[in-house]
Amino acid sequence: MAQVKFTPNLRRFFPDLCDCAVEAATVADIIAAVDQRWRGLGDYIIDERGCLRKHVNIFVGDQLLHDKTGLSDSVAADTRVIIVQALSGG
Amino acid sequence: MHNKLLVGTRKGLLIMARDGGDWRIESAHFEAIPVVYAMHDRRTGTLWASLDHGHWGGKLQRSHDGGASWQEVAAPKYPEGATCPPDFTTPATTSYIWIIEPGGADEPDRLYIGTEPGGLFVSDDGGDSFQLVESLWNDPGNSQWFGGGRDYPGICAIQVDPRDSRHITVGISVGGVYVTEDGGESWQARNRGLYADYLPDPYAEVGQDPHIVLASPSNPYVLWQQNHCGIFRSGDAGRQWHDISDKQGGPAGFGFALAVDARDENVAWVAPAVSAEYRVPVERALVICRTDDGGQSWQSLRKGLPQQHCYDLVFRHGLDAQDDSLAFGTTAGNFYVSDDRGDSWRCIVNNLAVVYSVRFM
Structure with missing residues (x-):
């Protein structure tokens, strides 16, 4: 099971958002799973083509997501996946 | 007299309320989140707001209780394969969700949304779901649409004829004015008489840049537009446009914002800037210009507005009129109202964030 963590900034929109464990082969699987649990969360992370939003980053282990258009990066068991917002101006 | 205003800013939505003879900020919503556009659907009482999260994408919010509570609804999505x-x-x-516009009074569940990269969306279930209007999206002229100031073209204006809900005018920036008379089954580009000094052919039918297009409610065949290259008016539903920029040396010419008088098809207001290259108020003095004669002449309305060291622009949805009242907010976070058709103004608040949209409720 991948261990998924979220930027606390997403709790503004999903107040009960919490770290979770997800059965997943790829990052795309993770987004689909967390969107099932927190309906609409996926739209905050990816666009309607399934691409990572421009100012969102995902770490798979200690590596930045490689496939930002398909989210096909594989996720090994017990990998920690962190969804963060990129830094941007005011 | 309308007693509330919806003000979309870069740092949230403000609801302003008339308080005796003045206005005060009654409540703030979506604080720190850019609110591109907010409007009140008079058919249903629903408030709508378009949010532009820097990180999380464009979102739609609606309120059925005057802003006491808000509900996020799924933003429109382009179909697979769309480019x-x-x-x-x-x-x-x-x-980007540029604008939200109610359908006609005879279709209370219909809603239109104008977006970047150029798609018009329609809902027939009160905004629970939206579909791309493919007939416009696939218009043969769409290879002449392009982004101006943003990466891609945007639908920034939608006008539904109050006499005939099947007659709809949209403005694409950059693209031009399109009109349907059959409820969106077919569309016609109507840009004759406009010109675009940035095009190889300035009089091209498609590729014009209406910053905003409004129809006069008292005669919806009268259209006005504040264009990138001047101010234009049409008396025949956009079939022929006429340049009504001030030819007497006044400031009315370049700008973004426009408001029209609901009662008189000859009256409109604009908020001029110097030019596309110098996007600052003319002589750094804040001014609203009004025509009372269909654009044959313009008056500069300055009473109560600062007349030096101003760097305020009024964005395309940042000016609104209702009866004798007008209101506008600026890129410098200043907010002004008038209750005498613009003859005199008073400042309601300074130090807001960039104001994107102002609409009377």
């Missing part, structure tokens, strides 16, 4: 004009290589996604 962005003009080169059609980039997959199309809803990158």
Whole structure:
């Protein structure tokens, strides 16, 4: 099971958002799973083509997501996946 | 007299309320989140707001209780395979929700949304779901649409004829004015008489840049537009446009914002700036210009507005009129109202964030 963590900034929109464990082969699987649990969360992370939003980053282990258009990066068991917002101006 | 205003700013939505003879900020919503546009659907009482999260994408919010509570509804989505004009290589996604417009009084569940990269969306279930209006999206002229100031073209104006809900006028910036008379089954580009000094052919039918297009409610065949290259008016539903920019040396010419008088098809207001290259108030003095004669002449309305060291612009949805009242907010976070058709103004608040939209409720 991948261990998924979220930027606390997403709790503004999903107040009960919490770290979770997800059965997943790829990052795309993770987004689909967390969107099932927190309906609409996926739209905050990816666009309607399934691409990572421009100012969102995902770490798979200690590596930045490689496939930002398909989210096909594989996720090994017990990998920690962190969804963060990129830094941007005011 | 309308007693509330919706003010979309870069740092949230403000609801202002008339308080005796003055206005005060009654409540703030979506604080720190850019609110591109907010409007009140008079058919249903619903408030709508378009949010532009820097990180999380464009979102739609609605309130059925005057803003006491808000509900996020799914933003419109482009269908699989859609690609962005003009080169059609980039997959199309809803990158910005420019405008939300009610359908006609006879279709209370209908709602229109104008987006970047150029898609018009329609809902027939009160905004629970939206579909792309493919007939416009696939218009043969769409390879002449392009982004101006943003990456892709945007639908920034939608006008539904109050006499005939099937007659709809939209403005695409950059693209031009399109009209349907059959409820969106077919569309016609109506840009004759406009010109675009940035095009190889300035009089091209498509590729014009209406910053905003409004119809006069008292005669919806009268259309006005504040265009990138001047101010234009049409008396025949856009079939022929006439340049009504001030020819007597006054400031009315370049700008973004426009308001029309609901009672008189000859009256409109604009908020001029110097030019596309100098996007500052003319002589750094804040002014609203009004025509009372269909654009034959313009008056500069300055009473109560600062007349030196101003760098305020009024964005395309940042000015609104209702009866004798007008209101506008600026890029410098200043907010002004008038209750005498613009003859005199008073400042309600300074130090807001950039104001994107102002609409009377």
